[in-house]
Amino acid sequence: MKIILTVxxxxxxxxxxxxxxxxxxxxxxxxxxxAVSVYTGYPARQSMLDAxxxxxxxIDGIDVFRFxxxxxxxxxxHTVSEVEYNNRLSAQQxxxxxxxxxxxxxxxxxxxxxxxxxxxxxHQFRVPSYYTPTDFWxxxxxxxxLLGDGRVCGGPSRHGGNCVKHVATMTGWEPxxxxxxxxxxxxxxxxxxxxxxxxAPRFPLKAEIAALGDRKRFNIARLNALQGIVxxxxxxxxxxxxxxxxxxxxxxxAYGIDVTGFDSVQREHSKRDWLTFGYIGTLAxxxxxxxxxxxxxxxxxxxxxxxxxxxxxxxxxxxxxxxxQIAEGNRSIEFxxxxxxxxxxxxxxxxxxxxxPSVWYENTPLVVYSALAAKxxxxxxxxxxxxxxxxxxxxxxxxxxxxxxALREQLSRFENEPKLEAELSGNCQPPxxxxxxxDELLALYERSLNxxxxxxxxxxxxxxxxQTYRYxxxxx
Numbered sequence: 001m002k003i004i005l006t007v008x009x010x011x012x013x014x015x016x017x018x019x020x021x022x023x024x025x026x027x028x029x030x031x032x033x034x035a036v037s038v039y040t041g042y043p044a045r046q047s048m049l050d051a052x053x054x055x056x057x058x059i060d061g062i063d064v065f066r067f068x069x070x071x072x073x074x075x076x077x078h079t080v081s082e083v084e085y086n087n088r089l090s091a092q093q094x095x096x097x098x099x100x101x102x103x104x105x106x107x108x109x110x111x112x113x114x115x116x117x118x119x120x121x122x123h124q125f126r127v128p129s130y131y132t133p134t135d136f137w138x139x140x141x142x143x144x145x146l147l148g149d150g151r152v153c154g155g156p157s158r159h160g161g162n163c164v165k166h167v168a169t170m171t172g173w174e175p176x177x178x179x180x181x182x183x184x185x186x187x188x189x190x191x192x193x194x195x196x197x198x199x200a201p202r203f204p205l206k207a208e209i210a211a212l213g214d215r216k217r218f219n220i221a222r223l224n225a226l227q228g229i230v231x232x233x234x235x236x237x238x239x240x241x242x243x244x245x246x247x248x249x250x251x252x253x254a255y256g257i258d259v260t261g262f263d264s265v266q267r268e269h270s271k272r273d274w275l276t277f278g279y280i281g282t283l284a285x286x287x288x289x290x291x292x293x294x295x296x297x298x299x300x301x302x303x304x305x306x307x308x309x310x311x312x313x314x315x316x317x318x319x320x321x322x323x324x325q326i327a328e329g330n331r332s333i334e335f336x337x338x339x340x341x342x343x344x345x346x347x348x349x350x351x352x353x354x355x356x357p358s359v360w361y362e363n364t365p366l367v368v369y370s371a372l373a374a375k376x377x378x379x380x381x382x383x384x385x386x387x388x389x390x391x392x393x394x395x396x397x398x399x400x401x402x403x404x405x406a407l408r409e410q411l412s413r414f415e416n417e418p419k420l421e422a423e424l425s426g427n428c429q430p431p432x433x434x435x436x437x438x439d440e441l442l443a444l445y446e447r448s449l450n451x452x453x454x455x456x457x458x459x460x461x462x463x464x465x466x467q468t469y470r471y472x473x474x475x476x
Contacts, residue, residue, distance in 0.1 A: 001104040001445075002035045004097070008112035010040040010066075011059055016282055017366035018134040020341055022109040024258050026062050028438045037063045037101050039094055041113025044070040054093055056475055065097050069113035071171075081167070081211035084141065086218055087115035088460070095121045103127055105227075105445060111219075112137050119222035120460045128449050130441075131223060132230045135363055138219045139243045141167055141212065144286050146360040155243055159196070160213040161189030167212060173205055218458075220244040225456040227448045230441065233364050235384040246454075251444055254389075255366055256437025259430070261345035262373040267425055275305040275414055275421075277379075278351035280344075280367050283311035283320050288357035288381065288402065290319075293326040295357075295407035296333065304415055306332040310339065310347065348374035352421050353414055356380040359402045364389050369431035377424035379410050395427045 007022040015023075026036045044053070053068040067090050071080050075089035094114070098106075098121055106122050106129040116138075122129040137143040141163050145153045156163050165188045167173075168180040180188065192213030195206045220243060223229060229250045231237040241247050277296065281287050289309065296307045313320045313335065327333040339347055344367075348354065354371040356362065356378060363385045371378050372389070378396035380386045390396040397413065399406040413420055 002037075002101060003029060004037045004039060004101060004103045004106045006039045006106070006108045006110065006114055006118060008041045008110040008114065009043070010038060010064060013042070015338075015341055018110055020366055021132075021134065021255055024256070024434045025107075025109075025438060025441070027060060028434050030061060032438070037065065037097070037103070039065045039097055039114065039118075040067070041069045041090075042066050043113070044068040047072065050074055050089060053089070065093075067093060067114060079207045079211045081141075081208045081215070083115075085111075085115050085215050086117045086211075086460075088117060090114050091117035091121050091460070094118050095124070098122065098125050098127060105129065105449070107132065107441070108226075110134060110137065112143065116219045116222040117460065119225055120456065123225055123453075123456045123459050124461065126453075128227045128445070128453075130228045130230065130444070131226055132232070133236055133240065133363075134232070136236075136239055136361065138223060138245075139216055139239060141215060142170070144360040145239070146286055152361060155239065156216045157185060157189050159189045159192040160216060161185055161187075161192045163215065164188050164192050164209050164212045168205075173208070216243065221456065221458060224249065225454045225459075227451065227453065228444055230444065233385045233388050235361060235388070236363055238384075239361075251440075253437070253440050254432055255364070255369060256432040256434040257366060257369045257373060259373055259433045261342070262370075262430075265345050265349045265374045267349065267375055275352045276308060276350060277305060277353050277355055277411060277414075278308045278310065278347075279355050279357070280310040280347065281356070281365060282315060283309075283313060283323065284316045285319055286358065286360045288359040289323055290326060291359065291402055291404050291407060292355050292357040293323055293333065294404035295411060297326065297330060298404065298408045299411055299415070305411070306334065308351065309333065309335045310337070312338050344370050345374055348376045351376055353377045353379050353396075353411075353424075355407070355411075356386065357401075357407060358383065358386075362386055372428045372431050375425045375428040377421060377428065379407070393424075395424055395429070397424075 005022055005026055007018060010019055011023050026038060029036050048068055055066050057064050071084065073080060074083060077083050077088060106127055108131045119129065135143040136145045139155055145155060147153050147166060162185050165180055165185065192209050195210035196213055223245050226249060230253050231250050232255050237250055237252060279289055279292055283289055299305060348371055354376050356365060356368060358381045361383050368378055368386065368389055378390050380390045380396060380398055381401040382398040383401060387398060390398060392398040397410040399410050
């Protein structure tokens with residue numbers, strides 16, 4: 001089969017969980033003789049002409065078509081909030097790629113930077129399409145269901161007013177952001193409802209408010225027009241169905257990982273001079289590394305422990321500066337940078353416990369499965385997505401999200417209970433392999449390829465390839 005995968009960003013520049021999952025699926029499909037292409041986004045660092053936003057490169061035999069995205073007006077769209085989830089320029093280019101590649105199916109691993117308008121394209125070309133949600137982008141403009149003050153969000157209100165309020169505060173809709181922030185949610189919800197009415201009088205930021213208010217409806221309509229959705233956790237399924245996704249579209253399937261190299265991992269529970277805690281992931285506020293640093297610095301027996309932080313310091317430099325400030329003067333903390341993904345087993349073999357201190361509804365990050373493959377216990381925030389995989393005092397420990405003292409108590413247990421690491425490690429069960437995961441995907445494709453397709457009621461027409469593929473694709 002010819003298959004197109006989509007993802008918000010991709011190798012070699014980006015290699016976090018979603019990118020690793022997409023790349024692993026692509027390589028396994030290639031190994032089985034399928035032809036795979038990838039359509040991906042890339043955060044544009046400067047203003048660009050529309051014709052400069054597209055390029056193409058190859059990695060490991062995979063053709064990668066790339067769209068340089070930015071939160072600015074582009075194409076014929078001037079409402080930035082609409083460009084975020086309904087990007088017609090991206091959709092037009094994708095139409096050209098679909099017509100050129102002629103795929104048998106498309107599997108979306110992320111819509112961010114590309115937009116859900118890609119579903120209009122596959123619907124027009126009658127290409128079966130699937131979706132694996134790795135975060136909450138479909139219902140949340142920030143993908144995290146996390147409010148600016150750190151509280152967990154329950155999702156969009158009826159007319160998206162709470163999303164309007166959050167985005168206005170986060171992006172600084174000056175001079176109106178401070179006003180919006182002080183208004184009650186019901187007032188913003190009413191404004192969002194009015195903004196969507198063509199007969200309503202004009203008022204400041206009406207188009208932006210209307211677009212944000214319509215975001216959830218637009219996205220859910222497109223998810224409901226897919227052939228199938230592969231949900232990695234019960235939490236994700238609950239979020240999707242409670243926001244209008246048809247339950248019958250959803251297949252429950254945890255992620256798979258490349259298990260190469262894990263068989264040779266040997267854990268030496270009693271032969272180390274000190275405990276080594278580790279963090280592996282994006283150094284961003286929602287990942288909660290600051291909570292871990294605060295907890296580690298409060299340990300009573302710090303001389304017997306050390307902490308290794310793995311992550312790219314350049315993605316969120318202001319946040320990393322804050323992390324370094326917290327760790328200043330503590331010689332037991334080491335910022336180790338990044339490493340190639342094929343070294344994950346080796347890195348985990350040198351860690352006594354992996355810490356996942358997320359402050360948002362983390363949807364079971366891929367590194368958790370890698371830790372289990374390495375028989376490395378996990379100490380994680382007690383969110384539903386992670387507690388489906390990490391069982392307290394069985395294969396890891398759980399703590400109250402965002403609570404540094406609660407995390408310190410769990411770290412202290414490793415210091416004070418000599419047998420704890422070995423007991424938890426012995427209970428770590430091997431996770432699903434990427435080969436098994438792809439088996440499940442192929443079985444889903446086979447079951448549903450000829451199933452009746454849902455109608456996309458408000459689908460947008462896509463122009464012909466002779467017009468839409470006019471943008472020069474630069475070979476990198």
